[in-house]
Amino acid sequence: MNPWRDQALIGRQVEAGRLGELIDAVRSGESRVLVLQGEAGIGKSALLEQAATSATGFRVLRAVGVESEMELTFAALHQLCLPLLDRLGGLAEPRRHALETAFRMRAGAPPDPFLIGLAVLDLFSGASERTPLLCVVDDSQWLDQGSAQVLGFVARRLLAESTGLILGTRPPGGPHLRGLPELEIGGLGSDDARTLLAAVTHARLDRHISDRIVAETRGNPLALIELTRGLSSTRMAGGLGLLSTGPLSGRIEDSFLSRVRELPAPARRLLLVAAAEPTGDPDLVRRAAGLLGLTLGQPGTEDLLSIGAEVRFRHPLVRSAVYRAASSDERRAAHRALAEVTDSHTAPERRAWHRAAAAAGPDEDVAGELERSAEHAQSRGGVAAAAAFLQRAVALSADPARRAERVIAAAETTLHAGDFEAVSRLLRSLDSRQLAGLQRGRATLVEGHLAYALGHGSRTASAILLRAAEQFAALDPQGARETAVHAWLLAGGVVNRDELVALSRSILDILPPGGDGLVDLILDGSALVVTEGRAAAAPILTKVTETMLAMPDTELLRWGRLAPIGPYCSWNFEALRALANRQVELLREAGALHHIPENLINLGVALLRFGDFAEAAAAVEEGDLITTVIGSRPLPPYVALQLYALRGQEPQTVELVTDTLQQATATEFGTALVGARLAAAILYNGLARHAEALRYAREAEENWNPWLSAWVLPETIEAASRAGDAAAAHDALDQLLEATAPFDSDFPAGLQARARALLADDADADALYREAIERLGRTRMRPDLARAHLLYGEWLRRHQRRLDARGQLRIAYDMFVSIGMEAFAARTRRELMATGETVRKRTTEAANSGELTAQELQIARLVGAGLSNPEVGARLFLSPRTVEWHLRKIFDKLSISSRRELRDVKLSG
Template sequence: MLRGRESEQRAVDALLDGARAGRSGVLVVRGEPGIGKTALLAYAEERAHGLRVLRGPGVETEADLPYASLHLLLRDGLDRLAALPGPQAAALAGALGLAPARADDRFQVGVAVLSLLAELAEDRPLLCLVDDAHWLDQASARALRFAARRLHAEGVVVLFAARDDAGPATPGPITPGPITPGPITPGPITPAPITPGPATLDAVAGFDPAGLPELRLGGLDDDSAARLLADAAPGLAAPVRARIIAESAGNPLALLELPRTPAPPEYDRTPPPLPERLRLAYAARIGRLPADARVALLVTALADDGDLAVVARACAALGAGPAALGAAERAGLVTVTDRHARFAHPLTRAAAFQLSTYDQRLRTHAALAALLHDHPDRRAWHLAAAAPGPDETAARALDELAERAAARGAGVSACGRLRAGGRAGEDPRLRGRRLLTAAAHATEAGRLRHAQRLIEAAVPLVPAASARTALPALRARIAFGRGAPHLAHDLLLDGAAEAAGEDRGAAGLMLVEAARNASLLGDADRLVAAAARLRELGLGPEDDYDLARRSALSSALLITNGPAAALPAMRELVSEGSRVASDMHSRRINASYFALQTGDFPAAWEIARAAAAECRANGEAGKLVVLHLTLAAAEIFLGRFADAAASAEEGLLLTAESGGQDRAGCMRGVLAWLAAARGEADRCLALAAAAHESYAANGIVNALAWAEWARALLDLGAGRTAEALDRLEAGPAGPARHQFQAVHAVPDLIEAAARLDRPAGEALGRYAGWAEAAGLPWARAVLHRCRALLEPDGERADTHFREAVRLHARGGHPWEAARTALLYGERLRRERRKREARPHLRAALETFRRLEARPWAERAAGELRAAGDAGPPVAGPDAASALSALSPQELQIVRLAAAGRTNKEIGARLFLSPKTVSYHLYRAFPKLNVTSRAQLAGLDLP
């Protein structure tokens, strides 16, 4: 019986009832050791009538073995793996070591976990219990968090239990000496302060519950504590009972354990804090066991997943028979089933480890390594732990483990193994190479301080030539990630200068990276400097990174020589990128970006859409995030605001799984612009502020460019013309002045200046240079509109407006076409040419209504009334405009369903379970006034 946890039990019961009704739920139970997290999970399992239960705890000794915890959770459900879509099944099988793995599968693994949980819940609801989540390996934690965030209508409950104070332990120095498996004779045990253990070799554990609901457990109230203590130790004297209640601070485990082990005399006045007091209690209980039972406890502590067969064989190799484990079981320290030996509480494991001696641990690791030839990852870990000094055999095993980890997309685990191998190896050069590779993995994973320490350890071990070619780029990435982008640029330029004499290719790569960083920062001077150095190197088209080199040069050319010189080079890059093989995603990402720069939004959208579909199939999340930025921007310019919002919202969600918080700022900037166009002031300002914060944190100006433009557009739409003009005029002097948004904000500036009768000739000249170089009908149309607004002669202004309307009729940018129609209609009405004004105003109103651009629609409607509109009503909502009632996710699902995709196909594409797809369709049908998928196919959904 749980005492004092009624509200927590109700929360668990509600989740279980929801699962029985087909709803999914997730809860992270957090708190200090012994506070009752495991007990609450046990309560959930006891109450899970009619549910299938999967258990998969985090294990400290496996915290750096990729997907080890995921395998523990899913091992009893892998018989349904074949029911998953092929790419997902292959990704999950590869992650769990059941099939070959590819590094780009790591994002797909989370999708596969989601699909497998949904598949397992088809027969009956599912309960997943993940205890000690703070010791999940990061690959498992990432996959489980991805799946948990997307559970909705599958009938799956996931409960995580995690400590707040856990962290990886790091072993101390190891002294040389041979080790051979053999009997262990433990010495006398003296209880002493115990630190969390057992130690792992650079374990990288951690569970970030961001985005998941949490329940924090506090201590029991005095009444509940007294009742629990009475249950556990009914014969205690009143003074002792009062003391234990006071010392326990309501910690349930303390209330159960402290009565079994009275405090030593020296603690009469100042008892140690919890959980140290609990560890001491367990240590005292272990100390009373026979010697061979203590051997069995140490084997169980180090045997990773507690496989009973492995534990029993290792105990036998160390001189402890089956009775030894039985003695530990009778003492209540472990539970033994027909397959596993598990500790009653993680603190028992810690005590068993800490009470062992150094030589005992070495012998135990050696015994386990000898038994695990069929489990190379675990064997490598035990070989390394059993090596008392440099051991190249152990180091090579760790190298192989790191290679497997990297192939499974677990770079952090690879980092830990390579660092351990660097310490364990005998050859200094090999040690240095391992440490540098580990530093690269750590940098990619965002563990920048750790990467810096690895570099410092590697430098004395690597040849000077290798240091000159490998270190500058690595140090620059660390500097950039730690908020020193200008230092990163200087490191790359200096490194390229040193490397140019012996490796021009390495120097060129550094300069390309320097140009890319400068472009992200909007730093024109540094971009031009890097491009100049690239030209001086004289590298040719045969270089592997010729595309990146030409991209950097064309970006610099735009700054130095203007659009007339740069846009033809960019269009060539677009043309090449649109023709490359489907698996050349980097080239297509590059092509879609430059299509935005040249104003060719249909090409940007087509290239990005095709590449995104392939990235979804391959699980390449990082590239997918970049493509979503391009898609959202292209959809804005193509007048697909609802699609743009869906792309940006999904991109924002993906950044939470793949990293890339700099891109999260850009997504928020895009969403801020859309909110501004729709007149959603509060949302626009909040998103713009978040984008500003992103820029302040990392210096990436794309987020700032969108945010500033959004604020100006919001002011312009609300009639705050002077404020809008102030913002827009500040742009050409600001850090975002070389971003493509700066070009497209110029027509807004000119409109604001014209309304205030202010000059804008310089801005007009800037836009004219770009529009004429772009050569696109819609760009020329906007240029004519701008000239019309600034033209004092009425007849010439009218000519420009008519030409703008004519060019807009050729398509390309509905938002700008509606803006032109509105401005021309307003001018005609002011000139009392109402009959001529009405068609333009009606066209503007229809487009603004379709785009849900409310401020602009209201302005057009007001002008239309003032023009005496007496014609038929403006077209009401059709199937396309009805889409505005859908959420971004519903919109994506409806489009795919209308195209004939099944729920399983839609789920695979959008990283949702089929049941969640069905749930969203059920909600979308009434909004579209349909009752079946067949009717969806008959709707006109642009």
């Protein structure tokens, strides 16, 4: 170990103790994660080295973030996982393929970063089965985006794998580290700082001098070592001779910079080649140095650079100081040499990057190579790297036409990478007069998506996208229709009815109806629903559902986001469940986590209609888990809102309705406003507080939505009829008839009959109630069927037909209890008691699962449904060992001993 590292560990007993606890916990079978955060030179690297050295009996994996390697896809992850690649054969095929594609070991479709994360999690879990594993990652602030995202994902899913992950970073760290256990590394205390100072100065210092130096360096170990190097006691007494108001890291780097500038030219050039080569490959450095007439081991470099099995600088600040000290011509020469010795087949992206850094001005040949490198990066899932390559290609473009094309391509890719400021700069650099037809549409399309991403509002973004569709219309009709669909979807949940009608008419003017493709059908059907009504759109939207159900998997993955439109409009919840279920499974297998939560919402909505509350709750939990794991923006809680309401849980419903209304009002998100008020209307109808239910139902009408608003109508009719507002009830019934009549299936017909019965004359009501029960009884819509029995029973009791009423009410009561609709069950129980029947209050029987954590409850449900540990792990992004660890705790809490027993347990929650 280097002497300066031994010295830097003076006064680190507390930090070393934390690291020792982590090592002991991992050795005993736990997983632990710790982020060491502190300024440059504070001693993070020395602590990481000590942790690695003290982990006797461990397998230790290392990676270091390198600033110049931040644009190279999965570079740090490959560095960390390289010793484990012989275990790839043991991974499940989709995960193995994802990791092999990311590491350029095979060709394939761009893998989702989270599928790569699952593969790495499995790799770590397998490697730690017999020997504890310690992963040490230094300079995490310089990890490439792909590696950072994957390691952040893995860090949050480790639990029982005998794996430790320690990451060193400068503040403020990055989003991938947010929320992880953290240890702040500060400066040494005064006594320890003086001890270190005395060890490195070799001169006796007066107390007031050493105190001044300690204060000047704020106890930073590297500053104490470096800023006093070569200074006489006289200069120290004068205040170090280095007083500065600049950042301490900058002053340390300046100290290294001074030392570098004093070196002979050959030594500086060797250091520069090593600094410009990010992989630490000594063979590449040796061969590049040879091209420049240099040999390794130049005098003067030994205290700053070591070249053995790998090339390592004494500190990252040395690397940056070396690069700063060089002239632009010297840097280009170093990169040119490195490009010459970098294999174009095995490392094309790195070679292109070196060639770009070596370019003195515009160079079409290099720009073209950067474009090809961008394609390679994207094929491996490296969107951020692809964006960086394309941005550099723009800078090196000599031909104006090629430059415009590259700017648009760079803007498109950079948008996907999430660097919105860079997208804005690229768009501003475009000269619209030089854009050809399709280029203008593509640029406007990026502008529209950027406006939405920057929070400028869906109205603004939708208007820009509609303009892009108009620009595409003549040259790319299919692209125009796809863009118009996005414009409509953005507006559909936000704008009011009049605005949506105007938008839909504009779409139909730009792109007249016609065509049998899915996008054609969706666009035409959506626009016609708004402009002409459901009767006109029904045949098209029915065909949309049929087309989606018959789609091959690859096409469904591409267009799945549009799948709910047909089923939502046509009340076809069987189709909705089938499509959502299939998409969730396909997305899980592909590791495309970003799109799973929205499909889980669709699945949860269908499950609620079927009365499968436990499965709906599991869908909510999985969606929340994925949103947390990937750090995406939470979606409106549509399923949770209705679940609480249908269960009759007033406090939870009211709280969530209030929060949703506040957020949706702030963002003008009309769909969420309707969804929240629909839940409130269901809740208060269940509680028989019909005036309150009617108030929320009426408020929902103010934010008319082409899909959800129709679902509010049955609640409006029931609430208004019970609250004595006949006009409101009849108006809602007219709307419901318009919404259900075009669809000849039992569910909409049953809803229609039930609603008509509520407002019918006595002569007709009995037959309508019976029709509703018969129709709904042929569906899986148990909550709606139970409500039909309840309403019929209430009608029979009011008409003094007590025996008949009891029969209907008993059926309703048993159904509500079995489903878990407690408020409706209580309302039914009161009705039964009013008929003179004694009814024992019952609640849904469930195991005492209150002691289970949310994750344990998820695992218990999935295992109870028959899933294996690997299948549960895949669903919840855990290793099978972690699932087994949880299962032991679940069995203990539920006082059972086998998976078979768990299948018989009815779990609440």
